[in-house]
Amino acid sequence: MRIVMKFGGTSVASAERIKNVAERVKGSGRGHQVVVVCSAMGDVTDELLALCADASKGMEKPVEERLASVRETHLAALAAAVGDKEVRRKVQGMLNLTLSQLEKLARGSTVLGELTPRSRDAILSCGERLSNPIVMGALIEKGVDAVFLTGGEAGIMTDDRFGDATPLLEVTKFQVSEKLSPLLAEGKTPVVTGYIGATQSGDTTTLGRGGSDFTGTLIASAVDADEVWIWSDVDGLMTADPRLVPSARVLREISYEEAGEMAVFGAKALHPRTLEPVAEKGIPVRFRNTFKPDDPGTVVKRNPKLYSKSVVKGVALVKEVAVITVRGASMVGKPGSAARIFDVMGRSGINVLMISQSVSESNISLVVARSAMEKGANALELALLGDGGYRHILTEGDVSAVAVVGGAMRSTKGVAATAFGAISAKGINIKMIASGSSNQNLSLIVAEKDAKDTVRAIHSAFRLDRLNS
Numbered sequence: 001m002r003i004v005m006k007f008g009g010t011s012v013a014s015a016e017r018i019k020n021v022a023e024r025v026k027g028s029g030r031g032h033q034v035v036v037v038c039s040a041m042g043d044v045t046d047e048l049l050a051l052c053a054d055a056s057k058g059m060e061k062p063v064e065e066r067l068a069s070v071r072e073t074h075l076a077a078l079a080a081a082v083g084d085k086e087v088r089r090k091v092q093g094m095l096n097l098t099l100s101q102l103e104k105l106a107r108g109s110t111v112l113g114e115l116t117p118r119s120r121d122a123i124l125s126c127g128e129r130l131s132n133p134i135v136m137g138a139l140i141e142k143g144v145d146a147v148f149l150t151g152g153e154a155g156i157m158t159d160d161r162f163g164d165a166t167p168l169l170e171v172t173k174f175q176v177s178e179k180l181s182p183l184l185a186e187g188k189t190p191v192v193t194g195y196i197g198a199t200q201s202g203d204t205t206t207l208g209r210g211g212s213d214f215t216g217t218l219i220a221s222a223v224d225a226d227e228v229w230i231w232s233d234v235d236g237l238m239t240a241d242p243r244l245v246p247s248a249r250v251l252r253e254i255s256y257e258e259a260g261e262m263a264v265f266g267a268k269a270l271h272p273r274t275l276e277p278v279a280e281k282g283i284p285v286r287f288r289n290t291f292k293p294d295d296p297g298t299v300v301k302r303n304p305k306l307y308s309k310s311v312v313k314g315v316a317l318v319k320e321v322a323v324i325t326v327r328g329a330s331m332v333g334k335p336g337s338a339a340r341i342f343d344v345m346g347r348s349g350i351n352v353l354m355i356s357q358s359v360s361e362s363n364i365s366l367v368v369a370r371s372a373m374e375k376g377a378n379a380l381e382l383a384l385l386g387d388g389g390y391r392h393i394l395t396e397g398d399v400s401a402v403a404v405v406g407g408a409m410r411s412t413k414g415v416a417a418t419a420f421g422a423i424s425a426k427g428i429n430i431k432m433i434a435s436g437s438s439n440q441n442l443s444l445i446v447a448e449k450d451a452k453d454t455v456r457a458i459h460s461a462f463r464l465d466r467l468n469s
């Protein structure tokens with residue numbers, strides 16, 4: 001079998017865990033061809049983001065402290081994860097190179113007191129560029145013929161939307177296959193940085209937070225893998241975030257569509273675009289717990305057999321969102337009002353997560369990431385007010401979105417009634433409702449303070465804590 005194994009931040013958070021990764025690859029990969037994709041160690045990406053913020057404000061001391069901490073974390077992990085001197089020296093050389101690039105970038109930006117999106121991505125990519133060579137070292141020490149590649153070196157080519165780059169799928173598949181298939185055929189195990197690609201001109205890009213999952217499935221599709229295994233710190237894809245709902249259950253098998261809806265609507269366990277490259281080829285994706293290698297986890301695949309009959313499969317919470325409402329009586333019956341609003345958002349580069357229009361048509365509400373609220377509202381004001389039809393632009397920032405997901409929802413009556421009943425029984429007010437175009441999800445906006453209770457109320461109303469799958 002050809003397997004792509006992706007290990008998330010928690011799976012490589014310490015030297016012990018990196019050794020555990022090597023064990024998983026060696027153990028589960030016996031007789032298999034394996035591509036390994038790893039995230040940055042623990043919360044290193046968060047640390048690098050904080051470093052970027054400090055550097056762009058010219059704050060020299062905190063930047064130096066963070067640089068020292070990143071250096072120390074990785075050198076200590078290397079020393080503890082790789083015993084063999086030769087291997088350690090080889091990895092040390094790779095780390096030194098990346099650390100010195102990171103230091104130059106960070107110090108340069110600090111002097112200027114500014115950071116371009118391109119330099120920011122170069123800095124953010126260092127987390128994965130530091131963790132993966134250590135994993136490679138730990139694998140070599142276990143007798144695995146591992147080779148390190150960055151996402152760009154492996155052939156992942158993207159557009160230049162730094163911070164949230166989109167892979168050019170056809171070129172990427174071709175290049176990755178050309179690069180990795182011969183290595184696999186020679187018995188080598190490529191260790192590829194998650195989260196990172198490169199533009200046509202060779203600049204490093206990142207695929208958005210959590211992007212290593214996406215790297216894993218892109219590679220799987222390119223090398224025609226039989227399966228993708230996403231190793232994390234949970235038992236699988238669950239009916240809700242177990243940190244929020246302790247009674248959440250593991251879904252044994254689930255369709256690509258349902259898992260995709262859960263990902264798009266906030267289940268942190270999965271980057272939103274992860275399933276695109278594998279769904280079309282029907283490559284199964286397994287979610288497994290790095291600390292429980294004997295557990296089966298969750299399989300996302302076509303026509304799942306051990307499929308739970310439950311109409312609702314999961315409840316997800318999207319924090320940090322905001323509602324922008326455009327109000328104006330003469331939008332009533334005026335074709336093109338919504339199109340204009342979308343056009344403004346599109347030109348401002350703002351992604352609209354949900355939309356809802358009241359029956360009277362005098363209100364159109366959009367849900368966007370909270371960080372984009374001000375920019376979106378300003379752009380709408382500039383473009384629309386003064387044109388008569390649009391009267392007010394209102395914003396509400398302290399809200400969260402809750403999504404109820406399930407494939408059978410489109411053909412089942414009463415899902416909304418059950419959800420609304422459970423929420424109102426808790427005395428929680430629903431501010432906005434939208435049904436996704438796939439009809440496989442129902443999304444609600446509630447006050448941020450009510451969000452957790454809303455998720456729990458829905459989870460228990462659909463008896464997800466007793467899901468038998």
Ligand code: ADP
Nearest residue numbers: 008009010232234237238240241243267268269
């Ligand atoms: P990794 O570092 O391995 O990529 P993440 O932190 O990105 O891991 O994702 C795993 C986390 O996602 C879990 O610890 C869990 O708290 C959270 N999570 C949110 N929703 C779900 C869900 N429906 N099923 C499983 N985990 C979920």
Ligand code: ASP
Nearest residue numbers: 039045195209210211212
């Ligand atoms: N390290 C990146 C992040 O924290 C990518 C990933 O972990 O998937 O977002």
Ligand code: MG
Nearest residue numbers: 008210268269
């Ligand atoms: Mg993740």
